[in-house]
Amino acid sequence: MDISIHTTFLPHTDPGASLAFYRDTLGFEVRKDVEYNGMHWITVGPAGQPGTSIVLTPPAAAPGLTDDERRTIAEMMAKGTYAMIILATADLDRTFERLQASGADVIQEPTQQPYGVRDCAFRDPAGNHIRINELR
Amino acid sequence: MRAVSRWAAILNRLPAGCWATPVRRGTIAPVTSRSTPAQHLRDLARLRRVRDRIDRDYAQPLDVEALARGANMSAGHLSRQFRLAYGESPYSYLMTRRIERAMALLRRGDLSVTDVCFEVGCASLGTFTTRFTELVGMPPGAYRRQGAPETAGIPPCVSRQVTRPIRNREAPVTDPPLD
Numbered sequence: 001m002d003i004s005i006h007t008t009f010l011p012h013t014d015p016g017a018s019l020a021f022y023r024d025t026l027g028f029e030v031r032k033d034v035e036y037n038g039m040h041w042i043t044v045g046p047a048g049q050p051g052t053s054i055v056l057t058p059p060a061a062a063p064g065l066t067d068d069e070r071r072t073i074a075e076m077m078a079k080g081t082y083a084m085i086i087l088a089t090a091d092l093d094r095t096f097e098r099l100q101a102s103g104a105d106v107i108q109e110p111t112q113q114p115y116g117v118r119d120c121a122f123r124d125p126a127g128n129h130i131r132i133n134e135l136r
Numbered sequence: 137m138r139a140v141s142r143w144a145a146i147l148n149r150l151p152a153g154c155w156a157t158p159v160r161r162g163t164i165a166p167v168t169s170r171s172t173p174a175q176h177l178r179d180l181a182r183l184r185r186v187r188d189r190i191d192r193d194y195a196q197p198l199d200v201e202a203l204a205r206g207a208n209m210s211a212g213h214l215s216r217q218f219r220l221a222y223g224e225s226p227y228s229y230l231m232t233r234r235i236e237r238a239m240a241l242l243r244r245g246d247l248s249v250t251d252v253c254f255e256v257g258c259a260s261l262g263t264f265t266t267r268f269t270e271l272v273g274m275p276p277g278a279y280r281r282q283g284a285p286e287t288a289g290i291p292p293c294v295s296r297q298v299t300r301p302i303r304n305r306e307a308p309v310t311d312p313p314l315d
Contacts, residue, residue, distance in 0.1 A: 074173075078178075078184060079180050079221055079222070080184040080187070105184075106192060107188045107191060114240035123188065
């Protein structure tokens with residue numbers, strides 16, 4: 001079978017701030033920016049991975065959500081318990097320094113983990129948990 | 137007798153619930169004001185930063201006062217709000233993280249229980265052992281002898297989650313029914 005992972009979604013709370021993070025700090029391309037009713041859906045991805053993207057979406061924009069659910073999602077995002085993604089890079093230390101210098105919230109410095117990976121972790125501006133693995 | 141019955145006559149004419157309720161109602165202002173939704177989310181984000189700092193510095197002694205100062209709150213307010221948001225106090229959360237890390241180090245098998253205790257930032261072997269046993273269900277020595285569970289091969293972020301000690305061994309957790 002010829003199926004690949006194409007797109008994943010991460011919510012944002014401020015399109016400008018998230019763009020600054022993914023485009024300027026992480027160095028991703030901005031592939032699309034769809035605006036509707038003041039809301040933005042922004043497709044980003046690394047230049048070296050044209051076939052896989054992250055779409056930064058307004059939180060809880062899907063129809064069929066109750067107000068309670070919307071509030072819960074907003075609270076979980078603020079508390080940092082909502083969404084997570086793992087990225088990877090060959091140069092973890094340099095990436096960590098760049099992210100730290102940009103003022104992003106650090107969750108964890110580069111650490112050798114017992115599960116066999118060296119990784120670090122940050123928050124993006126919306127509070128999403130961004131882990132970065134070191135490629136060996 | 138007549139004085140008593142005069143009082144009884146007056147009392148009988150008063151509304152029934154009169155004595156049960158305070159004389160002045162609605163004059164005591166709420167002690168904590170309700171924050172707007174936006175402020176509430178900002179407060180939650182502050183708590184998240186505190187939690188991330190606890191995570192980042194898990195091997196350091198916990199200084200709730202310093203954490204609270206960094207978040208512009210009193211230590212008491214921080215502890216209360218943290219517990220409301222995350223279900224456990226900052227200290228309890230920190231111990232859970234330390235025990236989690238200790239489980240991983242013990243599974244490796246090359247460090248003694250005492251070494252692991254100090255490696256994860258616990259100052260007291262007794263406290264560490266008690267807390268470990270409470271959360272994991274067996275003492276650290278027994279866990280170390282048990283060796284690595286079958287988590288090899290599953291994604292790291294899932295491995296971290298499934299080997300996390302279960303908080304509700306010691307605190308009741310109410311699960312909503314699924315049906």
